[in-house]
Structures are given as structure tokens and as C-alpha cells.
Amino acid sequence: MKKFVSWNVNGxxxxxxxxxxxxxxxxxxxxxxxxxxxxxxxxIAMETEGYYEYWDYAEKKGYSGTAIFVKEKPLSVRYxxxxxxxxxxxxxxxxxxxxxxLLTVYVPNxxxxxxxxxxxxxxxxxxxxxxxxLKKEKPVIYCGDLNVAHESIxxxxxQTNHRNAGFTDEERAKFSELLDSGFVDSFRYLYPDKEEYxxxxxxxxxxxxxxxxxIDYFVVSEDIKDKISDSRILTDKFGSDHAPVELxxxx
Numbered sequence: 733m734k735k736f737v738s739w740n741v742n743g744x745x746x747x748x749x750x751x752x753x754x755x756x757x758x759x760x761x762x763x764x765x766x767x768x769x770x771x772x773x774x775x776i777a778m779e780t781e782g783y784y785e786y787w788d789y790a791e792k793k794g795y796s797g798t799a800i801f802v803k804e805k806p807l808s809v810r811y812x813x814x815x816x817x818x819x820x821x822x823x824x825x826x827x828x829x830x831x832x833x834l835l836t837v838y839v840p841n842x843x844x845x846x847x848x849x850x851x852x853x854x855x856x857x858x859x860x861x862x863x864x865x866l867k868k869e870k871p872v873i874y875c876g877d878l879n880v881a882h883e884s885i886x887x888x889x890x891q892t893n894h895r896n897a898g899f900t901d902e903e904r905a906k907f908s909e910l911l912d913s914g915f916v917d918s919f920r921y922l923y924p925d926k927e928e929y930x931x932x933x934x935x936x937x938x939x940x941x942x943x944x945x946x947i948d949y950f951v952v953s954e955d956i957k958d959k960i961s962d963s964r965i966l967t968d969k970f971g972s973d974h975a976p977v978e979l980x981x982x983x
Contacts (some may be wrong), residue, residue: 735762738767738836738979739767740876741767748778748968752971755971762802765834766836769796784805788822788824797822799824807830810825832983836874837966846897852902856907856908860909867953872952875979878948878951880904881898886930886946886947887899918957919963923963931974932944948976
């Protein structure tokens with residue numbers, strides 16, 4: 733049984749002062765995937781004995797970025813998704829193992845007034861193509877901040893957020909298209925009616941009031957959905973505006 737954890741840390745250097753390493757050690761995951769690390773190579777020193785480290789940095793300083801820490805060395809590592817226009821922001825790492833691929837991804841935010849929605853749509857098509865090709869070779873598990881609340885159950889106030897970034901019809905349709913291509917949202921697969929969130933605004937005491945969104949996921953290819961043991965949101969872990977999410981799977 734494998735335990736995988738994913739966490740948008742909203743700045744790794746910032747969260748290091750808020751107990752990140754304690755959570756890292758306590759969870760003792762086989763793979764610990766990060767998004768929004770917001771740093772460049774050499775800007776942080778971490779004690780991660782027992783883990784191999786892989787980092788994808790954005791060209792722009794203090795922006796985006798992903799990382800994976802794994803106990804088992806992968807057969808191969810890929811950074812980005814093989815398209816130059818999408819590979820400048822440090823958004824994805826893919827580790828290949830004997831019988832599966834594991835990926836961390838930080839999906840672009842459509843931003844205020846949906847300034848980046850068109851770019852987001854082209855990213856979605858490229859990502860679906862990328863993981864679809866991987867899936868032809870072996871099962872795929874990908875995790876991260878997908879920046880979309882898929883259904884109304886996935887956020888506290890769907891009516892007032894309908895045209896906001898993360899809950900547009902366009903973004904939700906792209907995620908539906910991806911799932912229809914042979915993938916499963918692990919949390920919703922196990923808990924079809926559960927209302928639980930993974931991100932809260934820093935404003936208006938949103939986390940205290942649990943006015944949140946579920947935008948952090950573990951997505952698995954359909955052929956291994958029956959191997960999922962649990963998929964959880966670790967709402968008792970703090971330090972970021974996101975909670976970590978966890979997948980327990982028999983691989």
C-alpha cells in the first residue's frame with residue numbers, strides 16, 4: 733500500500749516557518765508532492781533524508797513551481813509537458829515507475845476577470861493530451877492544485893462564484909472532458925456526497941467559517957480506480973491557505 737500526499741504550500745520558504753517539516757515527517761508519505769513552491773534553485777535547504785528530490789522551477793522568480801520528494805527512486809523523470817509555451821512556469825513533474833506514472837501539477841489560474849482563461853483552455857487541452865499518452869503506456873496518478881471546483885458540491889457558494897476563476901463553465905467542462913477520457917477524481921469516487929474543501933481565502937476568516945473550495949485533487953486512470961483505499965483532505969494541517977490531500981492506493 734502506498735501513501736501519497738499533495739500540498740499547495742503557497743510559498744515553501746514561508747511555510748517552513750509554520751511547521752512544514754513537522755507535517756512532512758509526521759505524514760511519512762511514500763511521495764510528497766508540492767505546488768506553488770515560489771522559489772529558484774539553491775534558495776532553500778531542507779533535511780529530507782530518505783527521499784529523492786525533484787524540482788521544476790518557473791523562469792519568473794517567486795512564482796509557481798513544483799517539487800516531488802519520493803522514497804523510491806524513479807526509472808525516469810520528465811519536467812513540463814513537452815510544449816515550450818507551457819513549460820516556462822515550473823508546473824509539472826512526472827516520475828516513471830515500473831507499473832505507474834506519478835505526476836505533480838499546478839494548473840494555471842484563470843485570474844481576476846478571467847484574464848488568463850484562454851491560456852488556461854490551451855493548457856487544459858495540452859495536459860489532457862499529455863496524460864492521455866502516458867496512460868497508453870501504464871496507469872497514471874496525478875495530483876495537485878487543479879484550480880477548478882468541478883461541481884457545485886465542491887465549493888461553499890456556487891451561485892455567487894459562477895463566473896469566477898476556478899468555477900467557470902469552461903474550466904469545469906475541461907475537467908469533465910478529462911475525466912471522460914479515462915480518469916477518476918479519487919475523492920469524489922469514494923465520497924460522492926461529501927462536502928469538504930481544500931482551499932480557503934485568507935479574507936473574511938473563510939477557513940474558520942469553512943467557506944471554501946475543493947480544488948486540490950488526486951486523479952487516477954480508470955484502470956486502477958479499484959485499487960484506491962482512501963482519498964482524504966487533511967484539514968487539520970495548517971501553514972498554507974490550502975490543506976494537503978492524501979491518497980492511499982494499492983500498487
